[in-house]
Amino acid sequence: MPVTIKKTEMPVQAPDIRKNNFEQVSLGYTVEMALEEAQRCLNCKHKPCIAGCPVGVKIPEFISQLKSGEYEAAYQTIRETNALPAVCGRVCPQESQCEAECVRGIKGEAVAIGRLERFAADYHMQHFSEVTEAVKSNGIPAAVVGAGPSGLTCAGELAKRGYEVTIFEALHQPGGVLIYGIPEFRLPKKIVAYEIENLKKLGVKIQTDIVIGKTISVDELFEQGMRAVFIGSGAGLPSFMQIEGESLNGVYSANEYLTRINLMKAYLPDYGTPILKGKSVAVVGGGNVAMDAARSALRIGAESVSIIYRRSMEEMPARQEEVEHAMEEGVQFHLLTNPVRFIGDENGWLRGVECVKMELGEPDASGRRRPVAQKGSEFFLDIDTAIIAVGTSPNPLIRKTTDGLEVNRHGCILTQEETGETSRKGVYAGGDAVTGAATVILAMGAGRKAAEAMDQYIQQNFGESNSLN
Numbered sequence: 309m310p311v312t313i314k315k316t317e318m319p320v321q322a323p324d325i326r327k328n329n330f331e332q333v334s335l336g337y338t339v340e341m342a343l344e345e346a347q348r349c350l351n352c353k354h355k356p357c358i359a360g361c362p363v364g365v366k367i368p369e370f371i372s373q374l375k376s377g378e379y380e381a382a383y384q385t386i387r388e389t390n391a392l393p394a395v396c397g398r399v400c401p402q403e404s405q406c407e408a409e410c411v412r413g414i415k416g417e418a419v420a421i422g423r424l425e426r427f428a429a430d431y432h433m434q435h436f437s438e439v440t441e442a443v444k445s446n447g448i449p450a451a452v453v454g455a456g457p458s459g460l461t462c463a464g465e466l467a468k469r470g471y472e473v474t475i476f477e478a479l480h481q482p483g484g485v486l487i488y489g490i491p492e493f494r495l496p497k498k499i500v501a502y503e504i505e506n507l508k509k510l511g512v513k514i515q516t517d518i519v520i521g522k523t524i525s526v527d528e529l530f531e532q533g534m535r536a537v538f539i540g541s542g543a544g545l546p547s548f549m550q551i552e553g554e555s556l557n558g559v560y561s562a563n564e565y566l567t568r569i570n571l572m573k574a575y576l577p578d579y580g581t582p583i584l585k586g587k588s589v590a591v592v593g594g595g596n597v598a599m600d601a602a603r604s605a606l607r608i609g610a611e612s613v614s615i616i617y618r619r620s621m622e623e624m625p626a627r628q629e630e631v632e633h634a635m636e637e638g639v640q641f642h643l644l645t646n647p648v649r650f651i652g653d654e655n656g657w658l659r660g661v662e663c664v665k666m667e668l669g670e671p672d673a674s675g676r677r678r679p680v681a682q683k684g685s686e687f688f689l690d691i692d693t694a695i696i697a698v699g700t701s702p703n704p705l706i707r708k709t710t711d712g713l714e715v716n717r718h719g720c721i722l723t724q725e726e727t728g729e730t731s732r733k734g735v736y737a738g739g740d741a742v743t744g745a746a747t748v749i750l751a752m753g754a755g756r757k758a759a760e761a762m763d764q765y766i767q768q769n770f771g772e773s774n775s776l777n
Contacts, residue, residue, distance in 0.1 A: 313416025316345040318423055323636040327606045330492040330575050333633055342427040346374040349419045352411050357421060360409035362753030363389045367406060367421055374424060383432040386425060391464045392752065394499045397426025399490060400749045401627050433502060442511035446470035448766060451534040453520045456484020457748045458739025458755035459540030460507060465759030467510040476518040481571065484542055488571040491604050521705035526735065535770060536734045536762040539721060540755060541706060543740035547699040553650025558584060558658030562601045562697035569604050585609045586693025590661060592616045592647055593697030594624040599631060601695045602639045614640040616647060618666050618679040650694060660690050700745045720744055728758030736762055
């Protein structure tokens with residue numbers, strides 16, 4: 309079979325069907341599809357795709373194993389550096405990371421690395437029993453704050469080194485943004501639960517409903533004997549636009565809206581979680597969170613859903629696949645458009661939004677052209693629900709209750725980039741608590757680096773180690 313310049317297509321649910329359910333949109337490769345796509349990999353000597361992966365997955369190696377029909381070996385190769393392969397295969401922005409470096413992409417489409425990673429993980433779950441066993445303990449306790457991608461990864465890496473790791477999670481269920489932020493149709497929660505169970509088999513303990521800075525402080529964790537602490541508490545504090553009418557009934561932050569749907573299961577008929585099922589919904593923002601909110605609104609019964617984004621499609625930060633899926637499902641896009649005020653009725657309920665058209669000026673600090681309002685271009689949209697998805701920042705609770713922990717002007721914890729070391733001795737941090745809202749795989753990369761640095765710190769300061777290095 310000749311090798312094509314295009315990726316092997318991924319089967320998906322039809323748009324008119326999937327927009328009415330929360331089942332997975334992308335259905336995954338069959339064995340035949342995976343083998344066909346794997347043949348497209350050139351197995352380059354300089355392996356540029358590995359450099360594009362924040363956790364350094366041995367991409368050509370696992371794809372070669374797939375070519376040979378060694379599906380379980382491929383999965384184990386991925387697991388050497390990636391603690392959550394089934395998750396990353398579904399939600400990572402491969403097009404801007406590993407696949408962006410793929411040589412195949414020069415004269416065609418890059419190898420579908422993410423789809424192949426998902427196939428290997430799914431094949432493993434379907435055909436093999438997990439044999440993860442706890443590593444012999446070295447008796448040294450370490451703490452991880454937050455059970456999101458960075459915290460789970462850090463905990464796993466420490467557990468592999470023999471540490472007695474306890475994760476402290478504020479919510480009643482571990483998983484962080486994987487649970488409360490990403491909808492079921494993109495990332496089934498049973499997959500997150502599977503990966504968390506693997507960590508528990510390594511010996512990781514998880515305590516939920518523990519708010520660090522409120523229930524217990526970082527200082528108290530050290531008083532209880534923890535040798536080092538990793539902060540992976542994420543960026544769960546929503547940002548708003550600070551415009552008129554944001555306090556009206558019917559205006560949500562994307563965090564609240566998605567948490568009600570995902571973690572609190574408002575999309576299921578037998579759950580009583582209250583959520584406004586608007587007829588006409590507008591989502592402000594252009595990232596993955598905005599796409600998730602818009603597509604979720606459709607699925608819980610909205611008659612029309614639109615995205616309001618102040619830049620053009622080229623600047624939109626959401627994954628290309630998520631944008632395409634949203635369009636196929638009927639989400640409307642108001643590009644180069646920005647809300648200036650929300651308008652309510654006499655009872656305080658949202659009834660519309662006034663917007664202004666934008667044009668792109670000179671690049672700003674992000675490197676993207678800065679949107680500038682066009683005078684006299686105001687117009688009105690009739691809506692009864694608005695969802696604000698313009699970013700998040702870390703909750704200030706930990707920094708306010710932890711002396712000596714330096715943060716930047718956005719409230720993000722300052723760290724050494726290569727180690728995750730903070731200004732506080734023995735305290736490390738990574739993920740969205742450091743970078744602000746970013747990607748799952750970048751958070752995982754930070755957790756992995758921090759675990760290695762924490763191991764070295766404990767060796768040097770306490771003379772105790774069970775390092776893998």
